[in-house]
Amino acid sequence: MDATQFEGPHVTPSPAAPLIEPTPELARKRRGQLRIITDRFLRNRIAVAGFVILVIMGVLALLAPVIEPVRGQFDPATTPNFAIALQGPSWAHPLGTDHVGRDELARWLYGARVSLQVGLLAMLASIFIGVTVGALAGFYGGWLDNILMRTVDALLAVPLYLILFLLSATFFAQGTTLEIVLLIASFSWLYTARIVRSEFLALKEREFLLAARTLGAGDLRLILRHIIPNAIGPIVVSATLLVGNNIITESTLSFFGFGLQPPASSWGVLLSDSENYFTQQPLLVWAPGLAILVTVLAFNLMGDGLRDALDPQMTER
Amino acid sequence: MPRLLEVKDLQTQFRTREGPVQAVNGVSFDVEEGEAVGIVGESGSGKSVTALSILRLLPTPPSQIVDGAVFFQDQDLVGLSEAEMRDIRGGQISMIFQDPISSLNPVMRIQDQIVEPLQLHLGLSRAEALARARSLLEAVGIPDAERRMRGYPHQFSGGMRQRVMIAIAISTNPKLLIADEPTTALDVTIQAQILELLARLRRDLNTSLILITHDLGVVAGVTDRILVMYAGHIAERAPTEELFDNPRHPYTLGLLGAVPRLAAERGSELVTIPGSPPDLLHPPQGCPFQPRCPFRIDKCATYPPDRKVGPAHFSACWVDVTDPKEQQRAERNGFIPIRPVGGTSIGE
Amino acid sequence: MGRYIVRRLAQAALMLFLLSIVLFLLLYLIPGGPQAVLFNPRLGKAARDALAAKYGLNQPLPLQYVSYMQHLFHGDLDSFNTGRPVQVEIGSRLPYTMQLFALSLTCAVVIALLLGVVSAIRQYSLTDYMATIGAYFGIAMPIFFIALVLQYVFGVLLRPFFTTVLGTGWPVFGVSSPEADTYPFIWFAWDRLLHLILPAIALSLIFIASWSRYLRSSMLDTVKQDFIRTARAKGLSSRTVFFRHALGNALIPFITVVAIDIAGFAGGAVVTETVFGLPGIGKLFYDSLGARDYPILLTLLLFAATVVVLVNLLADLLYGVLDPRITYS
Numbered sequence: 005m006d007a008t009q010f011e012g013p014h015v016t017p018s019p020a021a022p023l024i025e026p027t028p029e030l031a032r033k034r035r036g037q038l039r040i041i042t043d044r045f046l047r048n049r050i051a052v053a054g055f056v057i058l059v060i061m062g063v064l065a066l067l068a069p070v071i072e073p074v075r076g077q078f079d080p081a082t083t084p085n086f087a088i089a090l091q092g093p094s095w096a097h098p099l100g101t102d103h104v105g106r107d108e109l110a111r112w113l114y115g116a117r118v119s120l121q122v123g124l125l126a127m128l129a130s131i132f133i134g135v136t137v138g139a140l141a142g143f144y145g146g147w148l149d150n151i152l153m154r155t156v157d158a159l160l161a162v163p164l165y166l167i168l169f170l171l172s173a174t175f176f177a178q179g180t181t182l183e184i185v186l187l188i189a190s191f192s193w194l195y196t197a198r199i200v201r202s203e204f205l206a207l208k209e210r211e212f213l214l215a216a217r218t219l220g221a222g223d224l225r226l227i228l229r230h231i232i233p234n235a236i237g238p239i240v241v242s243a244t245l246l247v248g249n250n251i252i253t254e255s256t257l258s259f260f261g262f263g264l265q266p267p268a269s270s271w272g273v274l275l276s277d278s279e280n281y282f283t284q285q286p287l288l289v290w291a292p293g294l295a296i297l298v299t300v301l302a303f304n305l306m307g308d309g310l311r312d313a314l315d316p317q318m319t320e321r
Numbered sequence: 322m323p324r325l326l327e328v329k330d331l332q333t334q335f336r337t338r339e340g341p342v343q344a345v346n347g348v349s350f351d352v353e354e355g356e357a358v359g360i361v362g363e364s365g366s367g368k369s370v371t372a373l374s375i376l377r378l379l380p381t382p383p384s385q386i387v388d389g390a391v392f393f394q395d396q397d398l399v400g401l402s403e404a405e406m407r408d409i410r411g412g413q414i415s416m417i418f419q420d421p422i423s424s425l426n427p428v429m430r431i432q433d434q435i436v437e438p439l440q441l442h443l444g445l446s447r448a449e450a451l452a453r454a455r456s457l458l459e460a461v462g463i464p465d466a467e468r469r470m471r472g473y474p475h476q477f478s479g480g481m482r483q484r485v486m487i488a489i490a491i492s493t494n495p496k497l498l499i500a501d502e503p504t505t506a507l508d509v510t511i512q513a514q515i516l517e518l519l520a521r522l523r524r525d526l527n528t529s530l531i532l533i534t535h536d537l538g539v540v541a542g543v544t545d546r547i548l549v550m551y552a553g554h555i556a557e558r559a560p561t562e563e564l565f566d567n568p569r570h571p572y573t574l575g576l577l578g579a580v581p582r583l584a585a586e587r588g589s590e591l592v593t594i595p596g597s598p599p600d601l602l603h604p605p606q607g608c609p610f611q612p613r614c615p616f617r618i619d620k621c622a623t624y625p626p627d628r629k630v631g632p633a634h635f636s637a638c639w640v641d642v643t644d645p646k647e648q649q650r651a652e653r654n655g656f657i658p659i660r661p662v663g664g665t666s667i668g669e
Numbered sequence: 670m671g672r673y674i675v676r677r678l679a680q681a682a683l684m685l686f687l688l689s690i691v692l693f694l695l696l697y698l699i700p701g702g703p704q705a706v707l708f709n710p711r712l713g714k715a716a717r718d719a720l721a722a723k724y725g726l727n728q729p730l731p732l733q734y735v736s737y738m739q740h741l742f743h744g745d746l747d748s749f750n751t752g753r754p755v756q757v758e759i760g761s762r763l764p765y766t767m768q769l770f771a772l773s774l775t776c777a778v779v780i781a782l783l784l785g786v787v788s789a790i791r792q793y794s795l796t797d798y799m800a801t802i803g804a805y806f807g808i809a810m811p812i813f814f815i816a817l818v819l820q821y822v823f824g825v826l827l828r829p830f831f832t833t834v835l836g837t838g839w840p841v842f843g844v845s846s847p848e849a850d851t852y853p854f855i856w857f858a859w860d861r862l863l864h865l866i867l868p869a870i871a872l873s874l875i876f877i878a879s880w881s882r883y884l885r886s887s888m889l890d891t892v893k894q895d896f897i898r899t900a901r902a903k904g905l906s907s908r909t910v911f912f913r914h915a916l917g918n919a920l921i922p923f924i925t926v927v928a929i930d931i932a933g934f935a936g937g938a939v940v941t942e943t944v945f946g947l948p949g950i951g952k953l954f955y956d957s958l959g960a961r962d963y964p965i966l967l968t969l970l971l972f973a974a975t976v977v978v979l980v981n982l983l984a985d986l987l988y989g990v991l992d993p994r995i996t997y998s
Binding site: 160165173174248252255272275279283293300304 | 684687688691692695696805806808809810811812813814817818820821825929932933935936937939940943954955958959961966969970973974977978981
């Protein structure tokens with residue numbers, strides 16, 4: 005309901021009201037919800053900018069194995085050359101070289117691959133866990149809801165970095181990409197679960213569900229075919245924001261040596277390697293650091309843009 | 322009686338992404354001292370925007386009074402500074418809103434919300450204001466006011482909250498009270514009590530009243546005159562009884578037909594006005610009602626003038642709806658004729 | 670209300686008890702647990718058995734848990750590393766963390782309040798845009814990177830400036846100057862504060878960013894409410910409408926948001942203390958990780974969880990006090 009309560013100008017008749025002949029606006033609405041959302045998103049220039057940045061980052065990350073042979077920098081992670089350590093930018097090494105003489109641009113590009121990969125995979129995993137837990141809790145309620153949500157509360161009470169550092173130092177000590185993904189995902193699903201649960205609670209009471217149930221739809225079908233599609237907006241938004249958060253988490257773990265282990269390179273590993281050379285070669289820190297900043301910023305801008313596009317009432321702010 | 326309020330050619334726009342929406346489009350009317358005027362129309366007709374424009378309570382942007390004047394005691398409110406306007410609001414002109422549930426601050430005690438205008442406009446001390454707040458609450462019929470005024474809004478029922486709103490509105494003895502759908506959000510049984518309270522207080526305090534509603538049944542027993550609004554225009558204005566006995570605008574006829582109780586009593590089918598209110602972003606040429614109007618003629622493509630059809634009775638329509646020939650034509654267009662009924666019988 | 674508090678405390682205790690079991694199992698069951706640390710293969714069997722017996726590691730797990738808890742509550746649970754009780758180890762480090770927390774949290778809440786309110790009052794003003802942009806940047810940076818940049822800017826770029834103006838560089842590492850112990854108290858305190866400023870900025874920036882955004886949108890939501898229109902219709906000034914009617918309503922959920930983020934704040938403290946070399950419990954945790962000092966690690970985790978749970982309980986109670994619609998039953 006319109007919070008202002010003005011009985012406002014009659015711009016578009018609401019579809020729920022009776023006696024309405026389909027106006028062009030309404031007909032357009034019926035034609036494609038997705039089109040409208042896309043239109044709204046595309047009108048938000050800042051969100052589109054975020055999207056473009058992500059596309060560029062993604063292309064760079066995907067093309068790293070193509071770009072690098074062309075540049076003549078094979079296997080950048082493992083070929084130290086101390087003779088050229090800590091060089092400044094040059095044509096051969098546009099971002100300079102690191103403390104053991106590896107080409108920083110090559111490491112940066114491969115770092116982009118890993119950082120984005122970890123961010124996206126961990127997002128998929130935590131969305132899967134979060135949606136499952138949230139759906140079960142919200143749909144069935146009762147003791148199951150109680151147990152699941154108290155578990156979420158309990159896990160939220162443990163400071164994230166403490167438990168991640170600890171598990172990484174012990175259980176996930178190999179530092180492979182898969183381990184880091186699982187590690188991050190195992191604690192980043194908590195808010196998603198809460199969001200999905202509240203969506204489910206709200207949707208559960210709606211008539212269309214009763215109708216579907218009357219027609220003999222089973223629980224699984226109700227959840228998968230009827231509720232989740234209606235809750236997809238908040239899920240997509242939280243997924244977008246999760247990727248950025250995961251990238252930050254990964255970089256923090258790697259920076260402190262609890263994340264990916266060399267020779268793997270992610271932006272966090274790059275920062276960890278070059279932390280002590282900030283004074284000598286500032287670019288070694290700026291390049292991965294700003295890459296994280298820009299990428300996470302882009303994910304957040306896109307996430308906010310999606311939220312506005314999916315929930316037009318919020319855009320009026 | 323001397324004139325208290327004169328609204329002249331008021332035009333209020335909302336700026337939207339798709340373009341300007343003309344919510345109030347050249348509305349003019351007077352309110353005399355001690356008079357009660359009803360403004361009736363469907364939602365979206367511009368009646369609330371008119372009221373909020375008088376008090377300049379609409380957020381700017383997106384809304385703006387683009388033209389016209391609102392003379393209150395011969396002072397044009399449209400030209401006043403915000404500070405001068407604040408003296409008018411709550412002091413000279415008070416307003417009661419539709420939804421009493423959301424119109425009171427949920428985390429503030431009732432007494433603190435009543436005391437505010439008293440201290441601001443009457444310059445009372447807190448102790449004096451509290452004493453007055455108690456008598457006000459008693460006057461609007463809240464039992465055990467002394468204790469209850471220390472409570473919070475959520476501890477009151479909807480009807481009780483509207484009584485509190487009324488107490489706040491009359492607390493400073495304003496010259497004019499604007500009630501915007503004051504009973505719409507309430508149970509039917511409570512509606513009559515609140516209306517009766519409003520009418521009584523208005524008489525006792527000799528306050529002028531603008532009562533805004535979509536329900537003709539609400540205004541019938543309370544107001545002296547009625548304005549019927551449609552799509553930002555005044556379609557018809559007449560003394561209350563005259564309007565019920567002798568409606569002269571097709572839209573008013575539709576509204577009267579749409580009063581559900583009467584239709585049911587007569588055993589006829591429930592009459593509704595076919596079609597929906599116009600999209601004010603793209604208003605139709607000429608008379609805004611013509612797309613839905615069974616009396617429509619070619620002339621309707623230009624906006625009709627305010628025709629005087631009786632003493633103090635004006636209708637903005639080209640057609641004489643009392644003409645049997647016109648009625649037969651309208652019936653062929655799907656118009657279901659209703660027998661005009663007396664205003665007093667509706668108010669019961 | 671009393672009964673409500675008791676019930677909530679009981680729930681919190683139960684939750685923490687279960688959490689302690691989970692964390693204990695997590696730590697002691699997984700490969701690389703205490704046994705691996707203590708059972709150095711180069712030790713003879715007798716020596717290993719002696720060590721295991723000393724730390725009770727040869728007992729069944731449930732008994733180990735019970736004995737862990739007993740020792741913890743008796744105050745004689747010893748650090749693997751130093752052999753001193755964990756309470757002593759944690760207690761000696763706690764003041765540093767509390768100082769960092771006090772400064773950062775105060776800054777974060779005060780600045781977030783100011784920014785949020787100003788951005789909401791002056792929506793779409795220059796201040797609002799700057800705050801929005803700043804918030805987006807603040808949220809998009811890892812705390813450790815903010816810390817590195819601060820160290821670089823203050824310790825390297827601005828060093829010439831500080832040496833000219835202050836006569837000495839701005840401290841970017843450690844908790845105090847080397848000879849600070851010999852200073853008179855006021856200078857000692859000043860020196861400590863100076864060392865805390867950068868860590869506090871690094872830790873609070875992200876929270877300033879997200880809290881100020883939250884308050885802004887919560888204020889803007891509140892301003893759209895009907896009761897704000899009622900307040901304006903009374904003729905109140907916009908200042909009164911904003912501060913008495915809108916802020917009062919918007920602050921209540923703000924409290925909950927701050928409380929929820931306390932866990933994140935604690936996690937950020939580990940990062941900040943480590944990068945800035947502050948000897949607080951965050952640094953203790955980090956060091957204990959390297960040393961596999963399980964008693965310290967487990968106790969710190971439980972301590973942090975307890976604080977978080979209590980803060981949230983407190984926030985719930987405060988919420989109930991401030992919002993008359995909430996009743997405890």
